[in-house]
Amino acid sequence: MAESKSGFTPQNPGFANRVQxxxxxxxxxxxxGAELVKVLPGEVEILLPFRDNLTxxxxxxxxxxxxTIVDSxxxxxxxxxxxxxxxxxxxxxxVNLLAPAKGxxxxxxxxxxKPGRTITVCSGEVFALGSExxxxxxxxxxxxxxxxxxxxxxxx
Amino acid sequence: MAESKSGFTPQNPGFANRVQxxxxxxxxxxxxGAELVKVLPGEVEILLPFRDNLTxxxxxxxxxxxxTIVDSxxxxxxxxxxxxxxxxxxxxxxVNLLAPAKGxxxxxxxxxxKPGRTITVCSGEVFALGSExxxxxxxxxxxxxxxxxxxxxxxx
Amino acid sequence: MAESKSGFTPQNPGFANRVQxxxxxxxxxxxxGAELVKVLPGEVEILLPFRDNLTxxxxxxxxxxxxTIVDSxxxxxxxxxxxxxxxxxxxxxxVNLLAPAKGxxxxxxxxxxKPGRTITVCSGEVFALGSExxxxxxxxxxxxxxxxxxxxxxxx
Amino acid sequence: MAESKSGFTPQNPGFANRVQxxxxxxxxxxxxGAELVKVLPGEVEILLPFRDNLTxxxxxxxxxxxxTIVDSxxxxxxxxxxxxxxxxxxxxxxVNLLAPAKGxxxxxxxxxxKPGRTITVCSGEVFALGSExxxxxxxxxxxxxxxxxxxxxxxx
Numbered sequence: 001m002a003e004s005k006s007g008f009t010p011q012n013p014g015f016a017n018r019v020q021x022x023x024x025x026x027x028x029x030x031x032x033g034a035e036l037v038k039v040l041p042g043e044v045e046i047l048l049p050f051r052d053n054l055t056x057x058x059x060x061x062x063x064x065x066x067x068t069i070v071d072s073x074x075x076x077x078x079x080x081x082x083x084x085x086x087x088x089x090x091x092x093x094x095v096n097l098l099a100p101a102k103g104x105x106x107x108x109x110x111x112x113x114k115p116g117r118t119i120t121v122c123s124g125e126v127f128a129l130g131s132e133x134x135x136x137x138x139x140x141x142x143x144x145x146x147x148x149x150x151x152x153x154x155x156x
Numbered sequence: 157m158a159e160s161k162s163g164f165t166p167q168n169p170g171f172a173n174r175v176q177x178x179x180x181x182x183x184x185x186x187x188x189g190a191e192l193v194k195v196l197p198g199e200v201e202i203l204l205p206f207r208d209n210l211t212x213x214x215x216x217x218x219x220x221x222x223x224t225i226v227d228s229x230x231x232x233x234x235x236x237x238x239x240x241x242x243x244x245x246x247x248x249x250x251v252n253l254l255a256p257a258k259g260x261x262x263x264x265x266x267x268x269x270k271p272g273r274t275i276t277v278c279s280g281e282v283f284a285l286g287s288e289x290x291x292x293x294x295x296x297x298x299x300x301x302x303x304x305x306x307x308x309x310x311x312x
Numbered sequence: 313m314a315e316s317k318s319g320f321t322p323q324n325p326g327f328a329n330r331v332q333x334x335x336x337x338x339x340x341x342x343x344x345g346a347e348l349v350k351v352l353p354g355e356v357e358i359l360l361p362f363r364d365n366l367t368x369x370x371x372x373x374x375x376x377x378x379x380t381i382v383d384s385x386x387x388x389x390x391x392x393x394x395x396x397x398x399x400x401x402x403x404x405x406x407v408n409l410l411a412p413a414k415g416x417x418x419x420x421x422x423x424x425x426k427p428g429r430t431i432t433v434c435s436g437e438v439f440a441l442g443s444e445x446x447x448x449x450x451x452x453x454x455x456x457x458x459x460x461x462x463x464x465x466x467x468x
Numbered sequence: 469m470a471e472s473k474s475g476f477t478p479q480n481p482g483f484a485n486r487v488q489x490x491x492x493x494x495x496x497x498x499x500x501g502a503e504l505v506k507v508l509p510g511e512v513e514i515l516l517p518f519r520d521n522l523t524x525x526x527x528x529x530x531x532x533x534x535x536t537i538v539d540s541x542x543x544x545x546x547x548x549x550x551x552x553x554x555x556x557x558x559x560x561x562x563v564n565l566l567a568p569a570k571g572x573x574x575x576x577x578x579x580x581x582k583p584g585r586t587i588t589v590c591s592g593e594v595f596a597l598g599s600e601x602x603x604x605x606x607x608x609x610x611x612x613x614x615x616x617x618x619x620x621x622x623x624x
Contacts, residue, residue: 027211028311052253055183064220064224065224068218072220094250
């Protein structure tokens with residue numbers, strides 16, 4: 001089984017499949033062209049190639065699109081450590097925008113800081129890649145909640 | 157000139173055109189189908205009809221898309237009170253997700269809490285509308301920054 | 313029973329006593345000289361007279377002391393709507409500092425935005441009062457958690 | 469000159485004295501018994517021994533006191549990279565409370581994530597130390613602002 005640097009042990013041996021199948025149901029990821037590229041216990045990465053139709057008024061990636069990929073990366077990092085029958089919900093997050101999001105592609109990394117039965121705290125980073133070196137463009141701190149036993153919600 | 161309930165007086169008499177032309181350059185708004193529906197001094201509303209391709213794994217609007225519209229609503233509320241030659245940048249925001257974002261359409265309202273020469277603090281709300289009554293699904297607190305004199309950035 | 317403007321109905325008829333007795337156990341409130349001055353369902357106010365020994369380097373109230381009173385105001389606003397045997401825990405909060413905290417006394421108001429079985433979202437404000445008019449110096453958005461059935465923690 | 473792991477180069481060769489003399493003016497630090505224990509370029513640590521009069525209702529350190537030390541640690545980490553004639557102001561911060569703050573002493577560490585001319589983004593951590601191992605009890609993300617040329621404020 002894949003081991004994260006963080007040393008978390010997943011409760012659900014099928015955590016990677018669980019994350020992949022839930023990600024496949026996030027239709028917004030298909031709209032923007034984002035892909036799930038890494039799933040470890042407590043750590044998930046999502047890749048987003050730049051597209052002109054994802055931008056704000058200065059031609060950079062819109063902060064909401066940055067949030068879309070890093071929120072999912074954090075949520076799935078949390079889900080990777082939850083029981084097999086659980087689902088994940090974002091309770092709240094804070095995003096800091098550190099530099100203009102310009103680049104050829106972007107990687108959002110979500111990492112579990114503190115897992116919990118009900119509440120899991122995650123940390124996220126978004127990097128821009130291009131002709132220049134890797135650049136940190138945003139950070140997130142998010143609170144994720146474990147949902148269990150709610151048919152119609154917890155199956156996703 | 158339009159008067160907001162908040163009683164702010166815009167520095168730029170052409171603030172509404174300034175906001176509209178900048179919004180028109182946010183190509184992501186076109187991708188998701190969002191429209192600017194209200195521009196008052198210190199208060200902006202953006203409307204987003206529900207679409208299946210904007211959802212997360214449970215079929216609700218993705219938190220990142222909620223953030224996209226409420227970040228722009230807050231940013232433009234801030235811009236409406238800035239000088240004519242200024243541009244606006246999101247420094248950071250926090251979003252709380254209060255209820256599942258299900259509905260036929262969504263309205264994001266951004267309001268200036270405290271305008272400033274460099275930093276403007278805004279408050280945002282996202283409501284879901286549908287067969288049921290109006291429902292508050294998310295709140296934002298955001299810090300916006302005034303940019304002046306940066307060619308290539310401040311013209312947008 | 314006291315009615316808040318917000319129209320929340322408390323589950324615990326003895327909510328005000330519950331809040332007062334828990335507040336009396338917060339020894340830091342005694343250290344800084346803070347008093348509980350209002351307890352309504354979903355709304356709590358704490359008063360703090362200015363003292364020289366609570367300041368930062370410019371002689372204004374330290375942001376951490378502002379946070380101390382508004383976090384407790386928000387936490388107790390949440391507790392006022394919880395079951396009689398519950399206790400409250402702050403999960404996270406964000407504070408925006410809008411103006412220098414100078415004044416003769418300060419009032420922190422905590423209000424429930426969205427109560428929930430596990431998670432309650434609150435909004436807080438801190439006002440400075442003095443020779444000048446009332447001034448909003450800080451806002452908070454906080455996530456509070458209901459604790460039940462944890463002896464040694466839930467009795468406080 | 470002291471070198472931080474982060475590799476930041478201070479603009480002000482006297483940054484450590486600048487931080488120490490400003491810290492000495494924060495009278496709240498004296499009230500609670502906090503000490504400045506490390507000042508590197510972009511990294512500051514504050515130590516706080518546990519005291520009974522700093523607690524909330526369960527006998528743990530109040531979240532506002534945790535915030536007091538980590539806000540100052542972050543603010544001074546930012547100040548350490550600012551020009552000699554600048555002062556620092558907290559614009560906003562978010563704190564996540566990860567575990568009950570019980571211990572014999574607490575260390576708040578503030579680190580610069582992204583320095584800037586106007587805005588500096590910092591990250592903070594608070595650890596509890598005691599008979600048990602070091603435990604992370606809280607994290608902060610904060611936005612700090614550079615103040616220059618405001619007599620009466622920027623001298624502190």
